[in-house]
Amino acid sequence: MTLTEQLLARASRREKVAPGDNIWVSVDVLMTHDVCGPGTIGVFKREFGREARVWDANRVVIIPDHYIFSADAKCNRNVDILREFAREQGIRHFYDIIDDPKGLWKFDSVKGPVKRQYGSHYAGVCHTALAERGHTRPGEVLLGTDSHTCMAGAFNQFATGIGNTDAGFVMGTGRLLIKVPETMHFHLVGELQPGVMGKDVILHLIGEIGFDGATYRAMQFDGPGARSLDMDDRMTIANMAIEAGGKNGIFEFDAKTDAFVREAAKRNGAKADFDPVEADPGQKFVFDRTFDLSKIEPTIAKHPDPGQKALAKQCGDIGLQRAYIGSCTGGKTSDFLAFAKIIRGKRVKIDTFGVPATPQVLEDLRSIKWDGKSVWDVMVDAGVQMTENPGCAACLGGPEDTFGRVNQPMNCIATTNRNFPGRMGHKEARVFLASPATVAASALTGRVTDPREYL
Numbered sequence: 251m252t253l254t255e256q257l258l259a260r261a262s263r264r265e266k267v268a269p270g271d272n273i274w275v276s277v278d279v280l281m282t283h284d285v286c287g288p289g290t291i292g293v294f295k296r297e298f299g300r301e302a303r304v305w306d307a308n309r310v311v312i313i314p315d316h317y318i319f320s321a322d323a324k325c326n327r328n329v330d331i332l333r334e335f336a337r338e339q340g341i342r343h344f345y346d347i348i349d350d351p352k353g354l355w356k357f358d359s360v361k362g363p364v365k366r367q368y369g370s371h372y373a374g375v376c377h378t379a380l381a382e383r384g385h386t387r388p389g390e391v392l393l394g395t396d397s398h399t400c401m402a403g404a405f406n407q408f409a410t411g412i413g414n415t416d417a418g419f420v421m422g423t424g425r426l427l428i429k430v431p432e433t434m435h436f437h438l439v440g441e442l443q444p445g446v447m448g449k450d451v452i453l454h455l456i457g458e459i460g461f462d463g464a465t466y467r468a469m470q471f472d473g474p475g476a477r478s479l480d481m482d483d484r485m486t487i488a489n490m491a492i493e494a495g496g497k498n499g500i501f502e503f504d505a506k507t508d509a510f511v512r513e514a515a516k517r518n519g520a521k522a523d524f525d526p527v528e529a530d531p532g533q534k535f536v537f538d539r540t541f542d543l544s545k546i547e548p549t550i551a552k553h554p555d556p557g558q559k560a561l562a563k564q565c566g567d568i569g570l571q572r573a574y575i576g577s578c579t580g581g582k583t584s585d586f587l588a589f590a591k592i593i594r595g596k597r598v599k600i601d602t603f604g605v606p607a608t609p610q611v612l613e614d615l616r617s618i619k620w621d622g623k624s625v626w627d628v629m630v631d632a633g634v635q636m637t638e639n640p641g642c643a644a645c646l647g648g649p650e651d652t653f654g655r656v657n658q659p660m661n662c663i664a665t666t667n668r669n670f671p672g673r674m675g676h677k678e679a680r681v682f683l684a685s686p687a688t689v690a691a692s693a694l695t696g697r698v699t700d701p702r703e704y705l
Contacts, residue, residue, distance in 0.1 A: 252433040252535065253500045254468035256527040257408040261391045269432040269536070277309070278390035278407075280420050283376050284314035284328040286395035286413075291335050293418025304339050305424035311343040311385055312336055313376040318347055319367060319639045320649040321359045329355040343385070345373035363653035366638040374608030374640035377401040377489060377578040381481075382608055384520025387511060388503045389527055393420060398578055398667060400496065401489035404481060405511060406503035406526045411492065431497040433468040434459075434537035438475025440544035445702040447588060448483025449579060449665065449685035452490040453549040455541065457559020465495035467536065472502045472529060475543040481510045482584040489579050490667050493556040502529060548688045548700050550663070553680035554671050562688050565698035571660040573598065573693035574674070575634075575686055576605030577645040580665020583614040585686040589665075590625045592690035592704045593632040599696040603654035604629055604636040605643040612640055634693075647675045656681070663692045 251259060255267050262273040282290050295302065304310050312332050317325035329347055336344035337351055347355050349369035361367055373379035377398055380386050388406035393399065395417045402409035412426070420426050436455060442448075456463070469491045476484070484501050491499030501507070503526035515522035550565060552558035575581070575589050586606070606612040615626040629636055637643070637653045644654035645666040656662050656675035661682065664674065669681035684692065687701035694704070 251530050252468065252533045253406070253470055253502065253527055253529065254408055254433055254498060255430060256530065257389065257391065258428065258430055260389070260527070261408070267430045269430050271430045272427060273430060274425050275391055275428045277393055277420050277424050277426060278387070279309055279311055279385055279392040280417060281311045281313065281376060281380060281392065281394035281399065282417055283312070283316055283396060284318065284325070284332060285316045286417065287312060288328050288331040289414040290395055290417040290421060291331065293414050294421045297418060298422040302422060304341070304421050307340045308342055309424070310341050310421065311380065312341060313345045313373050313379050314347055315374060315376045315379070316642045316646065317648050318641050319357060319363050319643070319653065320651050321357050322649040325649060326355050326357060345379065346371045363639060363651065364637050368609070368639060372609060374606070374611070375578045375581060375642055378582060378607040381405065381485065381510070382514060382610055384514040384518040387521065387524040388507060389525040393417070393426065397492045398489050400491045400498045401485050401578055403488040403491065403498050403500040404484035405507055406501060408498055408500070410498045431466050431468045432536040433470050434464055435535040435539070436469060436471045437473040437538070437540040438471060438543055439473055439540060440475050440542040441478045442543050442546070445548055445687055445705050446546055447685040447687055448479060448486040450546055450549045451483070451543065452487045453551050453556065453559060453683060454546050456490065456494045456556050457549070457551070459494055461493060461555045461557030462495045464491065466497050469494065469496045469499045471499065475541070476501055477504050478543070480584070481506055482582050486579045490556065493667060503527070548685065548702065550688060550698060551669060551683040553669055553682060556669060556683060562684065562698055563700040568682065568698045569661060570600055570663050570692055570696055570698065572656065572662040573600055573602040573689050574644060574654055574662060574664040574666065575689055576603070576607065576643055576654070577666040578607060579667040580686050581605055581607030581611060581640070583611050585665060586611065586615055586625060586629070587618070589686040589690040590628045592687060592701055593634070593694060594620070594628050596632055596694055598633040598693040600693060602634045602693045603644070604634045605654060606640045608640050612638060644674050647673060663689050663698065665689050
């Protein structure tokens with residue numbers, strides 16, 4: 251069996267499963283956030299009763315992150331609904347925006363979107379926070395009410411996004427009926443050359459198979475090339491399996507996985523035991539190809555979908571009006587370090603916005619120093635508009651007052667993960683997906699630029 255099949259067989263207590271099987275799977279972690287959480291709660295209470303209890307309060311993780319830092323009253327109310335539910339159910343892992351468990355969240359328009367407006371429990375972007383806070387464990391099943399939940403597949407687990415109805419059912423039972431997907435095999439060899447990142451890898455792969463090329467299939471990444479990647483790059487790659495229509499993305503377990511998970515568990519007092527699955531010599535794939543990481547170059551995805559692959563060095567004629575670094579695929583500490591190394595000592599030519607994914611990333615940017623200057627100051631001195639409020643921000647548009655939102659037709663290059671029309675705001679804007687390094691180089695020139703020009 252493939253890695254995904256082994257995980258689903260274990261979760262369904264079967265010796266073996268095959269693609270197409272419909273099986274009842276036991277869930278280890280259910281995650282929801284402020285966009286889908288209220289709807290999921292509504293379904294749960296409608297179907298199980300107003301006084302019903304969740305199947306396991308310690309396995310439900312609630313992370314507000316999407317429409318947080320906005321004056322929109324309905325967005326603010328969504329967080330309050332989550333807080334009321336977490337208090338009612340005794341949910342331990344609720345990463346609230348405020349510290350008062352009986353309080354109400356209200357965005358301070360005077361402070362605006364730049365100055366800090368969150369308390370000590372806030373976690374930031376859910377997918378990054380799940381890993382950071384010790385909720386991603388090899389060998390488990392993690393479901394979330396967000397399509398990019400598949401990011402957790404970097405940790406050798408079955409992770410996928412589900413809708414509110416399914417999540418409401420899981421909330422009450424801890425189980426879900428799942429059809430076992432076919433598996434596509436991406437055997438990776440070689441190592442990335444300087445200036446190339448995990449984002450370039452996944453954009454290349456999606457460009458090869460198309461933005462619907464993995465529809466309801468598992469994307470399995472393994473081989474010596476996969477093992478050469480750090481966990482941040484693996485997370486970025488697994489995250490965007492959904493951009494090829496994938497059910498999930500998954501990596502093999504290795505020493506890097508082990509070290510990351512154990513450190514996160516120790517730091518947060520989280521569950522530290524886990525049981526990864528290993529490759530089966532007899533596994534069968536519906537697609538099987540080898541890709542040499544050393545041959546991949548800085549890559550972008552042109553408007554209007556993630557499958558529109560092009561090499562950055564061949565797109566210098568594409569003018570830009572905005573650059574954006576942030577989101578679950580571009581807001582990690584390593585992403586900002588790659589960006590900052592290129593713009594250091596220079597000045598961006600176009601409006602450039604920076605949004606850390608989590609409070610920990612924000613802390614890192616202020617504590618890591620180069621020649622006595624923090625990375626945060628390197629960004630600011632280069633003209634990047636930074637916010638102290640980590641979150642999804644403009645990645646998915648949101649209310650008009652969202653930091654960095656594209657509110658008019660323009661060309662924007664971003665480290666985000668999706669670029670369908672209207673994704674970052676205005677429906678006539680064009681979004682070009684790229685790695686943090688490529689976005690940095692492009693911010694300096696005002697056109698799509700290969701970051702190797704600045705190495």
